[in-house]
Amino acid sequence: MSSKRRLLLHVCCAPCLTVVLEGYRDLGYEVEGLFYNPNIHPWRERERRLESLEGYSARMDMPLSVDDDYPLEENLRMLLEADNRCLACFRDRLGRTAALASEKGIDLFSTTLSVSPYQSPELLIRAGREAARDHGVSFVYRDYRPLYARSARTSRENELYRQPYCGCVLSERDRYLKLGSPGRSGQPPPEEGGAGPEVLYSE
Numbered sequence: 001m002s003s004k005r006r007l008l009l010h011v012c013c014a015p016c017l018t019v020v021l022e023g024y025r026d027l028g029y030e031v032e033g034l035f036y037n038p039n040i041h042p043w044r045e046r047e048r049r050l051e052s053l054e055g056y057s058a059r060m061d062m063p064l065s066v067d068d069d070y071p072l073e074e075n076l077r078m079l080l081e082a083d084n085r086c087l088a089c090f091r092d093r094l095g096r097t098a099a100l101a102s103e104k105g106i107d108l109f110s111t112t113l114s115v116s117p118y119q120s121p122e123l124l125i126r127a128g129r130e131a132a133r134d135h136g137v138s139f140v141y142r143d144y145r146p147l148y149a150r151s152a153r154t155s156r157e158n159e160l161y162r163q164p165y166c167g168c169v170l171s172e173r174d175r176y177l178k179l180g181s182p183g184r185s186g187q188p189p190p191e192e193g194g195a196g197p198e199v200l201y202s203e
């Protein structure tokens with residue numbers, strides 16, 4: 001039996017997985033992935049991202065669970081009614097990941113969203129902590145944003161599909177209007193370099 005620490009990684013897409021998987025493996029984690037992203041609109045776009053991810057996960061020998069739950073009306077209602085739609089979106093996805101980790105007997109979970117300069121570390125940590133508390137597991141946060149440019153290069157080299165917007169139909173509109181995402185941090189992302197230290201949150 002492996003002595004490595006098991007980590008359930010919420011995966012949003014193949015490009016973000018590249019550097020995050022490598023980073024956690026370098027730290028000695030045995031990584032399993034979960035694709036649960038009902039925030040990706042429309043369904044065809046979700047399928048496109050998933051197809052690319054499945055190919056890359058297989059190539060990298062990473063087990064991947066896929067949650068096909070796609071309650072579109074509920075998801076849209078949740079995003080439209082939330083004070084901060086991205087926080088609600090993080091809560092939904094990280095909550096489902098923490099629940100599956102607990103079900104599988106995996107103590108730790110994390111997310112590839114931590115590589116995106118468009119997602120606020122503060123909001124991700126807040127949602128991760130809540131999910132950890134609700135499901136009795138620990139959230140691992142590591143700032144991978146300095147590796148964002150590298151993830152883009154690696155994606156091109158591996159011919160991975162790179163999406164032009166975050167996921168929801170609102171973000172698809174906002175890229176044309178050049179509106180910032182409500183999930184974006186007020187702080188500029190760190191310069192290109194190494195990932196930050198790993199931090200564990202249990203509540």
Ligand code: SF4
Pocket residue numbers: 039040079085086087089090166167168170171181182183
């Ligand atoms: S912009 Fe991205 S993180 Fe924010 S609600 Fe839409 S899909 Fe979720």
